[in-house]
Amino acid sequence: MRRTLYQLFFPLLFLLPTQTSAQKSYYGEEKWPESDTARKMYTVKGERHGVSYFKKHAFKDVEYVPGKSLAFNVYHAPEVMYAWCRTWAGQYPDLVEVYEVARSYEGRPILQLTLTNKKTGKATDKPAAYFEGGRHSGEVTSSEAVMWLAKHLLDNYGKDPAITRLLDTKTIYLRPQNNPDGSTMYLYSAQRNRSTVRPQDNDSDGLLDEDSEDDLDGDGVIYQLRKKATTKDDLEKADYILDPRDKAGRLMKKVQTGQGDWLVYTEGLDNDGDGKYNEDGIGGLDNHRNYPENWRPDQNGDRTGRGYTQSGAGAYPLSEIETRSTVLWLLEHPHISVVNSMDTRVPMHLRPPSTSKSTESMFPADLAIYTRMDSVGLAFTGYPWAGDVYDTYHTRSKTDRVTGDPTKPTPLTGPAPPRPSCFHPSRATPPDAWLPTRR
Incomplete structure (x- = not known):
């Protein structure tokens, strides 16, 4: 019997390396569309029912090739950010480590920096903080904020006593691009x-990414378009009016469906013939809803949520490598006590909890630290709001802008990341470095 098993098993072991070495990537030799200067179209991986290629643009407010210095009067493509990460590692070998923590859905590297004085101890032996940008690809200033922070710390180490002491005694982890594909x-x-x-x-x-936005005039900008409601069908759908605050008559104000006299669309075509425009573009998973804390199934095709669902949740918690790599890093580094995961939609210091009042689900000692950090954050940034997701975020405006009803605390499932002292969103880029977004 032993001889028989050996005879069966040995050929299998012998064949496995040969089979593996013969395998080749489905996409062949990798050449990213952003680095292929001969390619006029930007291609996206994945099998979908809509198009996977779009006209490639070079925008004037984006830097695609690293310059002699890192300036924040432009945005920076992910490869430029990565180039600076590697430059810093060579320039400050006693302070900086750069390494790959994961590969994205399309296979791009997700790089991370460790900043600490190596001469004063191991990075993992010091209290640490983690800063992350780019989870939401269109919110580009979050990545710029992480890069600005890295540069600020390195430029001022040995000059500013507080920063010098910080890197001598603490560890700072920085991940500028957690979603390089989308960005x-x-x-x-x-x-x-x-x-x-x-x-x-x-x-x-039942279709995937079949109705993406169409840049009809080819200028690289997806515009908002408005249409005056004149027919009975349009009037039943109209949900915008002219904002009375704008004398020029261009600013629109959203109202309840059927109470407006304008329809607002984004530039494009009804590619799937369902009467809607651009409702199913490239991607759609909302990474900050893919974390385990308070996760609920995706509302599309859900059979288990019993109505308790969320859009963009993913197949299961941490189904995406971008979120999974974040959580695994935090779990493997328990010396991290502060996490700042940045968005850019609202000028607010946002923190847990997201499904109940702070007093109901936090230890008093922890809540005292949170509220103290709320105050410090407001004093430093001048933002109008700081607090938890459940209460402060949903009641930051006293009335619903559509219905006019008073706002009330509302649960938000799956916020990111599930870690104490999570301040998010943030716009840490200095005010003089802000740029008007092109879209």
Whole structure:
């Protein structure tokens, strides 16, 4: 019997290396569309029912090749950020480590920096903080904020006593691009998204990414278009009016469906013939809803949520490598006590909890630290709001802008990341470095 098993098993062991070495990537030799200067189109991986190629653009407010210095009067493509990460590692060998923590859905590297004085101890032996940008690809200033922070710390080490003491005694982890696929597509094409590029059925019609935005005039900008409601059908759908605050008559104000006299669309075509425009573009997973804390199934095709669902949740918690690599890093580095995961939509210091009041689900001692950090954050940034997701975020405006009803605390499932002292979103880029977004 032993001889028989040996005879069966030995050929298998012998063949495995040969079979593996013969395998070749489905896409062949990798050459990313952003680095292929001969390619006029930007291509996106994944099998979808819509197009996977778009006109490639070079926008004047984006830097695609590293300059002699890192300036924040432009945005920076992911490969430029990565080039600076490697430059810093060579320039400050006693302070900086750069390494790959994961590969994205399309296979791009996700790089991370460790900043600490190596001469004063191991990085993992010191209290640490983690800063992350780019989770939502279209919110580009979050990545710029991480890069600005890295540069600020390195430029001032040995000059500023507080920063010198910080890197001597603490460890700072910085991940500027947690979603390089979506960010690269955003900065090289007219396509807009806040997710990875994994195909997703956003409108529950059984098709994946079949109705993306169309840059009809080819200028690289997806415009908002308005249409005066004149027919009975249009008037039943109209949900915008002219904002009375704008004398020029261009600013629109959203109202309840059927109470407006304008319809507002984004530039494009009804590619799937369902009467809607651009409702299922590239990707659609909302990475900050893919974390384990309070995760709920995706509302598209859900059979288990019993109505307790969320859009863009993914197949299961941490189904995406971009979120999984974040959580695994935090779990493997328990000396991290502060996490700042940045968005750019609202000028607010946002923190847990997201499904109940702070007093109901936090230890008093922890809550005291949170509220103290809320105050410090407001004093430093001048933002109008700081607090938890459940209460402060949903009641920051006293009335609903559509219904006019008073706002009330509302649960938000799956916020990111599930870690104490999570301040997010943030716009840490200095005010003089802000740029008007092109879309």
